[in-house]
Amino acid sequence: MGTITKALNLLNHFSPNHPEIGLTEFRKLSGQDKATVHRHLIELAANGFLEQNPVTRGYRLGPAILRLAAVRERLFPARTIVAPLVEALASELGELVHVSLREGNHMSPLFHHDALIHGTRVYFDEAELLPLHATASGLAMLAFGPENLLPDLLKAPLPAATEHTITDHTQLRSTVEKVREAGIAFVDQGFEAHVSSFAAPLFGDQPEAIGTIAVALPTVRVTDDMRLRIKAALPRTANEVTEKLGGTVPVDLRRIWTNAA
Amino acid sequence: MGTITKALNLLNHFSPNHPEIGLTEFRKLSGQDKATVHRHLIELAANGFLEQNPVTRGYRLGPAILRLAAVRERLFPARTIVAPLVEALASELGELVHVSLREGNHMSPLFHHDALIHGTRVYFDEAELLPLHATASGLAMLAFGPENLLPDLLKAPLPAATEHTITDHTQLRSTVEKVREAGIAFVDQGFEAHVSSFAAPLFGDQPEAIGTIAVALPTVRVTDDMRLRIKAALPRTANEVTEKLGGTVPVDLRRIWTNAA
DNA sequence: CGAAAACGGTTCAAATAATGAACCATCGGT
DNA sequence: ACCGATGGTTCATTATTTGAACCGTTTTCG
Numbered sequence: 001m002g003t004i005t006k007a008l009n010l011l012n013h014f015s016p017n018h019p020e021i022g023l024t025e026f027r028k029l030s031g032q033d034k035a036t037v038h039r040h041l042i043e044l045a046a047n048g049f050l051e052q053n054p055v056t057r058g059y060r061l062g063p064a065i066l067r068l069a070a071v072r073e074r075l076f077p078a079r080t081i082v083a084p085l086v087e088a089l090a091s092e093l094g095e096l097v098h099v100s101l102r103e104g105n106h107m108s109p110l111f112h113h114d115a116l117i118h119g120t121r122v123y124f125d126e127a128e129l130l131p132l133h134a135t136a137s138g139l140a141m142l143a144f145g146p147e148n149l150l151p152d153l154l155k156a157p158l159p160a161a162t163e164h165t166i167t168d169h170t171q172l173r174s175t176v177e178k179v180r181e182a183g184i185a186f187v188d189q190g191f192e193a194h195v196s197s198f199a200a201p202l203f204g205d206q207p208e209a210i211g212t213i214a215v216a217l218p219t220v221r222v223t224d225d226m227r228l229r230i231k232a233a234l235p236r237t238a239n240e241v242t243e244k245l246g247g248t249v250p251v252d253l254r255r256i257w258t259n260a261a
Numbered sequence: 262m263g264t265i266t267k268a269l270n271l272l273n274h275f276s277p278n279h280p281e282i283g284l285t286e287f288r289k290l291s292g293q294d295k296a297t298v299h300r301h302l303i304e305l306a307a308n309g310f311l312e313q314n315p316v317t318r319g320y321r322l323g324p325a326i327l328r329l330a331a332v333r334e335r336l337f338p339a340r341t342i343v344a345p346l347v348e349a350l351a352s353e354l355g356e357l358v359h360v361s362l363r364e365g366n367h368m369s370p371l372f373h374h375d376a377l378i379h380g381t382r383v384y385f386d387e388a389e390l391l392p393l394h395a396t397a398s399g400l401a402m403l404a405f406g407p408e409n410l411l412p413d414l415l416k417a418p419l420p421a422a423t424e425h426t427i428t429d430h431t432q433l434r435s436t437v438e439k440v441r442e443a444g445i446a447f448v449d450q451g452f453e454a455h456v457s458s459f460a461a462p463l464f465g466d467q468p469e470a471i472g473t474i475a476v477a478l479p480t481v482r483v484t485d486d487m488r489l490r491i492k493a494a495l496p497r498t499a500n501e502v503t504e505k506l507g508g509t510v511p512v513d514l515r516r517i518w519t520n521a522a
Numbered sequence: 523c524g525a526a527a528a529c530g531g532t533t534c535a536a537a538t539a540a541t542g543a544a545c546c547a548t549c550g551g552t
Numbered sequence: 553a554c555c556g557a558t559g560g561t562t563c564a565t566t567a568t569t570t571g572a573a574c575c576g577t578t579t580t581c582g
Contacts, residue, residue, distance in 0.1 A: 003539075003569070004304040007265045011329055019336035023530055033571045038531065043265040048364030054467060057530060061333035063362040063369045066340060068272055069330030070370075071388045072322035075280035079327060101324040103309030108324045109331075127332045206315060264540065264568075284559055294542045299560065318559060 006032065007040040011049065011061070015127035020058040078211075081244045082111050086213070089237045090115045093215060093229060096122045099202070099241065100137050101211040102145060105153055106130060107137045110211065122195050122216045130191065133172055134161045136199035137212040139185035142176045144201035144209040144253065150176060164189040183256035184234055185212075189219055196222050198230045200238035207250040213238050231260065267293065268301040272310065272322065276388035281319040339472075342505045343372050347474070350498045351376045354476060354490060357383045360463070360502065361398050362472040363406060366414055367391060368398045371472065383456050383477045391452065394433055395422045397460035398473040400446035403437045405462035405470040405514065411437055425450040444517035445495060446473075450480055457483050459491045461499035464508040471508070474499050492521065 013021055013029045021029070026037045041059055044050040048064030073079060082099045090097040090113040098112035106129035114121055132138030132153055142150050150173065158167040166172050179185045185199045197216040201209035215230055235257040242249050249257070274282060274290045282290070287298045302320055305311040309325030334340060343360045351358040351374040359373035367390035375382055393399030393414055403411050411434070419428040427433050440446045446460045458477040462470035476491055496518040503510050510518070 002300075002304050003264045004268045004301060005308055008305075008308040008310065008325075014329070014332050016332060016335045019332065024528075034530085035532075035571055036569075039263075039569080040265060043263050044269075046365055047266055047269040048369055049269065060336060061329055063364050063371065064269075065326060065329045065333055066362075066371060067364075067369045067388060067390075068275070068322055068326045071275050071277060071280065072326055074277045074387075075321060101327075103324050103328070104307055108309060108328045110324065110327060126335075127328060129328075285557080295559085296542055296561075297540075300540080 003040075006030070006036070007044055010037070010040055010044065012127075012129070014061055015125055017125075020053060020056065020060045022056070022058045026059070076245075078245060079111050082241055083113075085237055085241050085244065086111055087113045089213075089215075089233060092233060093217075093226075094118065095215050095217040095221070096124055097213065097215050098124060098137075099211060099213050100130060102141050102209070103129065105132055105149075107132065107135065107141060107212065118218075118221070120218050122218065123192075124216065131159070131161065133158045133167075134165045134187070134190040135214075136185040136187040136190075136197035136216075137214045139176060139179050139187060140199040140201045140212045140214075141209055142172075143179035143185065144203075144250075146208050161191045162189055162193050164193075166190065181256070183253055183260060184231060188222075194219050198234055200234045201253070202238055202245065203242045203247040203249055204245065205247055207248070210247070213241055235260070264301075267291070267297070268305055271298070271301055271305065273388075273390070275322055276386055278386075281314060281317065281321045283317070283319045287320070337506075339506060340372050343502060344374075346498055346502050346505065347372055348374045350474075350476070350494060353494060354478075354487075355379065356476050356478040356482070357385055358474065358476050359385060359398075360472060360474045361391060363402050363470075364390065366393055366410075368393065368396065368402060368473065379479075379482070381479050383479065384453075385477065392420070392422065394419045394428075395426045395448070395451040396475075397446040397448040397451075397458035397477075398475045400437060400440050400448060401460040401462045401473045401475075402470055403433075404440035404446065405464075405511075407469050422452045423450055423454050425454075427451065442517075444514055444521060445492060449483075455480050459495055461495045462514070463499055463506065464503045464510055465506065466508055468509070468511040474502055496521070 010026060010030060023034065023038055023041065026041065027034045030037060041050060045052055045059065045062065048062045050059045051062040052059055086097045086099055094115045094117045096112060096114040099110045100107035101110050108129055109126045112124050112126060130137055132142055154169050158172065160167050166175060188196045195216055196219045197214050199212045199214035202211040202213060204210045213234065215234060239249055239257065271287060271291060284295065284299055287302065288295045291298060302311060306313055306320065306323065309323045311320045312323040313320055347358045347360055355376045355378045357373060357375040360371045361368040362371050369390055370387045373385050373387060391398055393403055415430050419433065421428050427436060449457045456477055457480045458475050460473045460475035463472040463474060465471045474495065476495060500510055500518065
């Protein structure tokens with residue numbers, strides 16, 4: 001692992017619940033030496049990726065990130081485009097919907113919305129990277145994303161997030177194959193206990209998926225009726241999002257989606 | 262300059278006009294060896310800070326930035342809070358208004374809005390870092406920001422952006438002193454020819470400025486009347502922004518602002 | 523109240539990772 | 553088929569990163 005990766009990984013420890021992190025805590029979280037962590041923090045701060053709270057001496061995300069995000073969003077206004085469609089689907093289904101983009105061997109949340117009509121709700125952390133093999137989003141990406149994604153992922157052992165997580169290589173391969181045939185991914189408590197999720201791929205101008213749209217809901221609410229509603233709504237919305245992003249759904253997948261409907 | 266800084270600086274070459282950059286161009290822009298640049302690009306991409314266009318092989322900003330920006334914005338929703346106030350001031354004055362945060366020895370644009378009511382308009386690039394000594398925003402930060410900011414800046418020679426840029430150390434010191442007394446900064450064509458700007462500081466819970474709000478307009482439109490309108494409106498809005506951000510304007514500056522009004 | 527643990531930060535020899543000149547591959551234009 | 557330009561790779565050399573030990577403050581707790 002290079003120095004750059006080590007430094008950037010420090011940034012991944014931030015989350016909405018944990019917006020400020022001190023030196024010692026960083027040392028624990030990253031497992032690196034204190035001096036190393038400190039120099040990395042200093043350098044990240046010097047570039048505006050972090051800033052230090054002068055009172056607590058803790059570090060938090062800095063303004064450079066917002067500046068770059070504005071550039072990225074202007075180039076490719078995914079968040080802006082996706083937001084209303086996600087909100088509409090969340091309201092229609094009454095459940096949490098999120099859109100995520102692939103970031104290496106993980107899915108990176110871009111936007112999410114929870115209809116909040118039920119007493120129990122799914123916890124979703126926009127800062128947390130989702131593993132490919134344990135989530136519906138991930139399976140959809142493995143099935144319709146870059147060809148070498150699955151082989152690359154299988155080079156390392158698959159960590160189990162829950163006791164339902166698929167960790168067997170052969171089983172993962174066949175599950176991904178099923179997702180390819182179905183045009184939609186389903187995972188039952190693979191990432192968090194009592195949570196199930198469904199996902200469909202999103203495309204840019206290339207015929208390989210760049211992201212996914214997913215519904216996550218408590219397993220107890222996955223009724224036959226809900227299953228049907230999701231299977232109808234998710235491909236429809238995925239197609240809509242793809243088109244609004246200026247992308248194209250590959251013809252064979254489009255055929256699967258229309259036949260299923 | 263450490264490896265991390267070199268890598269992060271690559272990201273600063275992106276702008277709305279220049280959203281995708283190839284290897285050779287990066288080499289020219291950064292002045293580093295091709296192999297070095299390439300390894301840095303690969304590592305940034307592996308962490309989701311960049312992604313590669315598979316067709317052109319060019320690099321563009323990646324999804325990790327959006328993910329982190331969402332965390333930062335949730336922690337400190339500056340953009341969201343600031344936007345309506347900037348828009349209101351821009352409409353009131355009929356000119357371009359921007360809010361910027363300090364990022365090391367530069368100001369980093371957070372949000373800007375142009376009223377667009379005039380035929381000529383100021384060009385403003387949200388991705389471009391503003392030098393402290395050449396812009397009104399920068400002077401306001403030097404005057405009301407961290408104490409050691411001005412001494413630190415004076416350790417290096419001051420580059421001239423235009424022929425009006427202050428490059429003399431003594432002159433900069435006295436100019437900053439005047440800004441402290443006036444409570445507001447004014448720069449005439451210090452950064453771009455034919456553009457003048459006014460700026461006032463913004464505060465968090467500490468009594469040192471964290472950002473600035475500024476008006477930038479063609480020098481020809483800086484009439485006595487406009488000057489008065491800006492001098493009244495800018496401190497008022499700066500105070501409002503600071504309060505909405507949960508910060509406090511130091512009492513001595515508040516006195517200057519109210520006396521001037 | 524005082525000792526001690528915890529935390530942020532720094533130092534410098536040792537070790538590892540970054541560097542860059544040269545090289546290779548591929549593409550588009552002529 | 554050639555040439556130039558671009559993206560990408562290699563490997564010995566070099567320079568930067570590394571981390572155990574150390575220091576000064578602040579906070580905790582008996």
